[in-house]
């Protein structure tokens with residue numbers, strides 16, 4: 088036995104402002120090594136790079152700051168950021184400070200914009216990690232000014248100012264911009280390097296509302312210039328706007344397009360592929376099979392009754408994994424390359440599918456909930472949009488709903 092083994096354990100770390108951040112940043116999440124169940128999400132890194140290239144082409148020179156909030160739309164933000172940074176993404180946007188820190192800890196060096204606005208006790212951490220805050224409220228500016236004046240961090244702190252041009256969610260209202268701008272101009276500890284707004288209807292059929300917002304944004308830019316605030320980087324476009332080649336300015340903020348979902352139709356190009364590729368594939372395996380008689384009921388509440396003698400397969404994925412309960416008696420899963428309808432109520436950890444029309448299904452066959460599958464019976468794909476339509480939501484929610492207990496595997500096919 089070595090001497091070291093008699094040493095007392097190190098004392099618990101003293102509580103500091105970063106302790107709570109550490110806790111938020113490291114929630115338990117299934118890793119590939121934990122995968123006992125065959126249920127997992129495969130993230131295709133080549134598809135991420137492909138989608139970035141398509142977005143870059145549509146950005147036509149504007150910088151691409153990929154939006155990686157909510158753990159990179161459920162894909163695992165660190166791995167996605169590393170892949171995109173190497174592939175030429177110019178920066179990243181996140182919603183939360185914790186998300187920004189997670190990316191820095193993953194070794195990301197590109198600029199990271201923290202869009203949500205909650206900096207609280209961790210403002211010094213934000214500056215130390217070279218994260219760029221978005222500001223829209225006097226209290227944020229005052230807090231940053233105090234921080235610099237106290238000597239806790241060097242000033243001035245570079246910020247992006249957010250203007251509300253019609254989304255009515257976050258941002259300085261146009262009616263308050265003059266006064267707010269003056270406050271910023273008077274606060275030497277804070278330096279406005281960026282100006283941003285967010286579009287509410289970039290995917291609408293009519294561009295009218297988007298154009299309206301952009302003309303307000305131009306007006307805001309002029310107003311600020313009059314009091315000496317001239318940000319070097321202006322940005323407004325989400326995925327829908329970039330893909331429409333609108334509102335691109337100095338930088339664009341695509342999120343869902345990077346993950347293979349096009350909120351608007353993409354104009355075809357003669358010489359190159361313009362299709363986005365879905366970056367996440369969620370798969371599991373058939374866990375059990377049974378034959379039920381005509382008239383037998385299935386699952387909780389007996390909400391599906393076999394109309395004929397049927398073969399029912401159980402898959403180990405349920406609503407706690409992100410297979411929405413709204414898919415009960417709706418939607419499909421791919422087995423052997425063909426669709427099998429989801430039957431009965433989706434339960435917490437499992438769901439049932441009707442494989443009566445799919446000859447030869449056996450236990451351990453792959454079952455694909457999201458993405459493509461090729462098998463002996465054919466070849467098909469289930470898109471996030473298709474699931475969203477069944478559930479009554481949008482593709483963004485489908486991707487971000489795949490829960491923490493589904494381990495992410497990264498592939499370079």
Ligand SMILES: *Cc1c(COP(=O)(O)O)cnc(C)c1O
Pocket residue numbers: 154156202285324325326327340341342343344483
């Ligand atoms: C989420 C978000 C985006 C990205 O939106 P997508 O539609 O996913 O491209 C851009 N900007 C802000 C402020 C956002 O919150």
